[in-house]
Amino acid sequence: MEANIKPSQNVRELARLVGTDFYIVGGFLRNKLLGRKCDDEDLCSPLTLDELEKKLEGSDFSLKMKNKNFGTCKIVCGNKSYDYATFRKETYKKGHCPDEVEFVKTIEEDVKRRDFTINSIYYNLKTQEIIDPLDGIQDLQRKLVRATSPEILQNDGLRILRMIRLACEYNFSIEKRTCKIALANINLVKDLTKSKVIEEIKKLLRQTSKKATLKSLKLYNKLGVWEKLGLPARKIKLKMVTKCNDRVFGLAIDIVDTIKPASVSYFLEHLFADTGMTKKQVAQMVNILSGYYDALNHMQNKNFFFKYFENFPSIYQILQKKSKYLAQKYNFFYKYIISHKLVISVSDLKITKRDLKKAFPSLPAKMYDKVLLEALSEVFEGKCPNTQEELLKYIGKKHYHNF
Numbered sequence: 120m121e122a123n124i125k126p127s128q129n130v131r132e133l134a135r136l137v138g139t140d141f142y143i144v145g146g147f148l149r150n151k152l153l154g155r156k157c158d159d160e161d162l163c164s165p166l167t168l169d170e171l172e173k174k175l176e177g178s179d180f181s182l183k184m185k186n187k188n189f190g191t192c193k194i195v196c197g198n199k200s201y202d203y204a205t206f207r208k209e210t211y212k213k214g215h216c217p218d219e220v221e222f223v224k225t226i227e228e229d230v231k232r233r234d235f236t237i238n239s240i241y242y243n244l245k246t247q248e249i250i251d252p253l254d255g256i257q258d259l260q261r262k263l264v265r266a267t268s269p270e271i272l273q274n275d276g277l278r279i280l281r282m283i284r285l286a287c288e289y290n291f292s293i294e295k296r297t298c299k300i301a302l303a304n305i306n307l308v309k310d311l312t313k314s315k316v317i318e319e320i321k322k323l324l325r326q327t328s329k330k331a332t333l334k335s336l337k338l339y340n341k342l343g344v345w346e347k348l349g350l351p352a353r354k355i356k357l358k359m360v361t362k363c364n365d366r367v368f369g370l371a372i373d374i375v376d377t378i379k380p381a382s383v384s385y386f387l388e389h390l391f392a393d394t395g396m397t398k399k400q401v402a403q404m405v406n407i408l409s410g411y412y413d414a415l416n417h418m419q420n421k422n423f424f425f426k427y428f429e430n431f432p433s434i435y436q437i438l439q440k441k442s443k444y445l446a447q448k449y450n451f452f453y454k455y456i457i458s459h460k461l462v463i464s465v466s467d468l469k470i471t472k473r474d475l476k477k478a479f480p481s482l483p484a485k486m487y488d489k490v491l492l493e494a495l496s497e498v499f500e501g502k503c504p505n506t507q508e509e510l511l512k513y514i515g516k517k518h519y520h521n522f
Contacts, residue, residue: 124151124242124249129196130160134244137174140164142226143242145233148249152240152259153289162203163241165224168192171203189220207232211274226250234278235285236265265294272300276307277315280344284323287335301342308347314395316348324366332361336370345374352377362440371408372437384409403430410434414445420452421499425492428456428463462498462505465491469507470514478511490514 126134126143134141141164150157166174168190172182175194183200185192190205206229209217223229226241233239236255243250258265264286266272272279279301286293293301308316323335339345340354355370356377363369371387380386384405391401410427411434427434431453439446456463465488472487482490494510497503503513 124148124247126160126242126244127158127199129199130162130201130244133162133175133180133194133196133201136178136180137164137166137171139166139245141166141244142250143244144240145238148240148242149237149255149259152256160201162194162201163206163229164203165206165222167205167222171205189217190222226252231268233267234271234281236267237263237285237291239267262289262291263294264289264291264297266297266300269296269300272297273304274307276304276309276311276347277319279305279308279342280311280316280319280323283335283338283342284319284327287323287331287338288327290331305342305344305347308344313348313393317394320370321367324360324370329361332366333357336360350374350378359437359440363437365436368404368408368437369440371404372411375408375412383412406430407433407437411437411441414438414449415441417445420449421496423449424452424456424463425495425499428453462495465495467505468495468498468510469505470494470510474507474511475514479515493517 124143130143142162143160144163145161147157147160164171168182168185168187171192171194175181180194180196182192182203183195190207192203193200194203195201206223206225208221208223208228209232210219210221211217217232230239230241230252236253236258238255239251239253240255241250241252242248249256253267264282266282272282282293282297282301285291324332327335336355336357340357343353345355346353352374354377355373357373358376359372360366360369363372371390374390375383375386378386387405387408388401391404394401396404406427407430410423410430413423413427414434415438424431431449435446435450435453438449455461462468468491470491472484472491475482475487475490476484494503494514497513498505498510503509
C-alpha cells in the first residue's frame with residue numbers, strides 16, 4: 120500500500136522547530152493510506168507539554184487548552200490548530216477516561232492505549248518513516264477493523280460505538296474476536312452520557328453514506344445498543360433515516376414510529392434532554408417533529424399554522440419524504456398565508472399580555488395565552504380588525520363575566 124503522506128506546511132515547520140522525533144498518528148494516516156482526503160493531523164511525541172512549549176518559545180506556535188494530567192493540548196498557529204498528546208500509558212477501572220496516566224517514551228508503550236490497529240499507524244516527521252507496530256496497514260488492506268487488544272473494549276462503551284461507525288464508514292468488516300468482545304461488553308454503553316452518545320450518532324449520520332448509515336444502525340440493532348441507551352426497544356425500524364436530508368430528524372422519526380409513545384412531544388422532549396443542545400434548539404426540534412406528526416394526522420390548517428408556521432419550511436422538507444400529497448396541501452396554505460399577509464402569530468397581534476393586564480386587571484394571568492389565541496383566531500378569520508381598540512373591545516365582550 121503506497122501513499123504520499125505530504126503533511127501540511129505548518130506541521131513540517133512544527134517538526135523542524137521541535138528537532139526531535141515527532142509523529143503524526145491516527146485518522147490522517149489511515150485516510151492517506153486509503154487515498155482519502157483528511158485535514159486533521161493529530162500529533163504525538165515523548166515530549167511533555169512543558170518540554171514542547173519550551174521548544175516552541177518565540178515561534179508562531181502556541182499551546183492552548185492544555186491538560187497536563189493527560190499530556191494533551193491544542194497546538195495553535197494562526198487559525199489552524201492541531202491535537203497533540205504526549206506518549207502515555209493508561210489504566211482504567213471504569214468509564215471513558217483513564218483513572219491513571221503515566222507518560223512513556225516509546226511508541227511500543229503508547230500504542231497499547233489506542234483503540235484499533237488502523238488508527239495505530241505513526242509517521243515520523245523527522246525521518247519521514249511510517250511506523251506500524253500492530254500491522255494496521257495490513258488490516259487496511261484486508262478492510263478489517265481490529266481492536267489493538269482484548270482489553271481495549273472492556274472499559275469504554277464509546278469505543279464500541281466508534282468501532283461500528285468506522286467499519287461502516289469505510290465498508291470494512293469487524294474482526295470476529297473484536298465483535299465478540301464488543302458484544303460481551305455492550306453494557307458499557309449505559310455508562311456513557313447521553314451527550315457523548317448523541318455526538319457519536321451525529322458523526323455516524325453526518326459522515327457516512329446512506330448505505331453505511333443503514334449498515335451502522337443495523338449493527339446498533341444487532342448489538343442491542345438502543346436498550347442500553349434507555350429506549351424501550353431492542354431494534355428500531357429504519358424507514359426514514361436515510362430519506363430525510365437531515366438524518367437526525369429521520370432517525371428521531373424512526374424511533375418514534377417504533378416505540379409509538381402516547382405523547383410524541385413529551386417523548387421527544389425527554390429524548391433530546393441532556394444531549395448538549397440548548398433549550399431553544401430542543402424546542403425547535405420538538406416543534407418540527409410534532410408538526411410532522413400533526414400533519415400526518417390531518418390537523419386543521421388554521422390550528423396547524425398557528426403552532427408551526429415559523430418552522431414549516433423544515434417540516435415540509437421532512438413531510439414530503441413521507442407524503443407528497445400532504446406536503447403540497449399544507450404548502451399551498453402556507454403560501455396563501457404569505458401572499459395574503461395573514462396574521463398568523465400571537466406576536467403579530469396589536470395587543471400584548473401587558474395590555475391585557477392593564478385593561479382587565481381581574482383576568483387571571485394563566486388565561487392570557489388562551490385569550491390571545493382566541494383573538495388571533497378572530498383576526499385570522501377576518502372577524503375582528505387587528506387593532507388594539509377593536510381587539511380589547513372583542514375580548515371584553517367575549518369575557519365580560521370574568522372581569
